[in-house]
Amino acid sequence: EDQVTQSPEALRLQEGESSSLNCSYTVSGLRGLFWYRQDPGKGPEFLFTLYSAGEEKEKERLKATLTKKESFLHITAPKPEDSATYLCAVQSSNEKLTFGTGTRLTIIP
Amino acid sequence: NAGVMQNPRHLVRRRGQEARLRCSPVKGHSHVYWYRQLPEEGLKFMVYLQKENIIDESGMPKERFSAEFPKEGPSILRIQQVVRGDSAAYFCASSRSSSEGYTFGSGTRLTVV
Numbered sequence: 001e002d003q004v005t006q007s008p009e010a011l012r013l014q015e016g017e018s019s020s021l022n023c024s025y026t027v028s029g030l031r032g033l034f035w036y037r038q039d040p041g042k043g044p045e046f047l048f049t050l051y052s053a054g055e056e057k058e059k060e061r062l063k064a065t066l067t068k069k070e071s072f073l074h075i076t077a078p079k080p081e082d083s084a085t086y087l088c089a090v091q092s093s094n095e096k097l098t099f100g101t102g103t104r105l106t107i108i109p
Numbered sequence: 110n111a112g113v114m115q116n117p118r119h120l121v122r123r124r125g126q127e128a129r130l131r132c133s134p135v136k137g138h139s140h141v142y143w144y145r146q147l148p149e150e151g152l153k154f155m156v157y158l159q160k161e162n163i164i165d166e167s168g169m170p171k172e173r174f175s176a177e178f179p180k181e182g183p184s185i186l187r188i189q190q191v192v193r194g195d196s197a198a199y200f201c202a203s204s205r206s207s208s209e210g211y212t213f214g215s216g217t218r219l220t221v222v
Contacts, residue, residue, distance in 0.1 A: 004151075034210055043113075043200050043213035044152070087152070095207040096142065096165060101151040 002027045002092050006100035013078055014108050021073040021103045023088030033071050034097060035064050036087040044087055047073075078107045111136070113214035114183075115201050121220045122191050130186040130217045134203030141184045142211060143176060146198045155199075158184060191221045 005024045013019055025033065032051050036044035048057045050066040057064050061082065063074045073086055085104045089097040114133040122128050134141050143155040154168040158178035169176065173191075178184040188195055198218050202211035 032210075036213075041215075043202075043215045046210045046212065049210050089152075094165065096154045096157055096168075097152075097211065098154065099144075099152040101149075 002090055002098040004088055004090055004098055004100035006086075006088050006103050008103060009101070010104040010106070012106045012108060013075075015079060016077050018074070018076045018078070020075070021086055021088075021105070023071040023073070023100060024069060025071070025088075025090045026069075027090045027092045027098075029093040031091045031093065031095075033066055034089045034091065035071070035073055036089065038085045038087055038102070047086075075105070078105075080107045080109050083107045113201055113203050113212050115199075115214035115217050117217060118215065119218050119220070121222060123222055124192060125190050128188040128191050128195070128219055130188075130199050130201075130219070132184040132186070132201030132203075132214060134184070134201075135205075135212050138203035138205050138212070140204045140207055141178050142202045142204075143184075143186050144200045144202065146200060146216075152200065155186070188219075191219075193221050195219060196221045 003026045007022045032049050034049050035047040038044045048064040053068045055066050061076050065072050083106050085102040087102045089099040091097050116131050141158045144152040146152050156169045156176045157165040173189045175187045198216045200216045202213045204211050
């Protein structure tokens with residue numbers, strides 16, 4: 001069974017303080033690893049898809065990287081509007097996404 | 110492109126009633142997925158549908174829950190004889206193909222009283 005573990009559960013940073021979120025996974029035949037952002041009361045918003053180890057993708061202050069066992073979401077010089085829950089998910093050969101429980105990120109002005 | 114539309118946004122049902130949740134996918138998307146999210150828990154897969162077909166319902170409780178995605182109209186998630194434990198946020202997502210990232214709707218928050 002596919003499994004995704006995200007750490008830490010919650011993270012509080014000062015504005016401008018860079019950090020990384022971790023996503024560890026076990027999956028039979030990785031087709032893709034996905035990062036989403038979820039704001040309270042809303043649906044997840046797609047950020048990135050990574051397909052193979054060594055791949056990196058960037059969007060504004062966010063950069064996602066992938067190894068064979070884990071993915072990192074690096075956030076550089078975050079702003080208060082980056083506060084959200086960040087979700088990681090894996091897709092295997094059965095096509096459905098399996099999600100982790102997320103990291104709740106709070107950026108303090 | 111209006112994105113994934115879910116309605117209603119909030120639904121209150123008494124125990125024993127039926128709940129019907131609707132999802133209109135992104136125009137051109139033929140793959141629909143339903144997920145359930147409980148407070149402080151992750152998104153749990155329920156069912157994956159394509160037009161007129163259920164592809165994977167391994168996450169759906171065997172009783173009281175059903176889903177459809179007809180040739181015309183929205184996808185429907187139906188919960189019969191609701192119980193308090195059914196209270197959750199139900200999210201629908203769609204994609205153009207199974208290898209693409211999903212686009213999620215804003216969810217339906219079901220409260221059973």
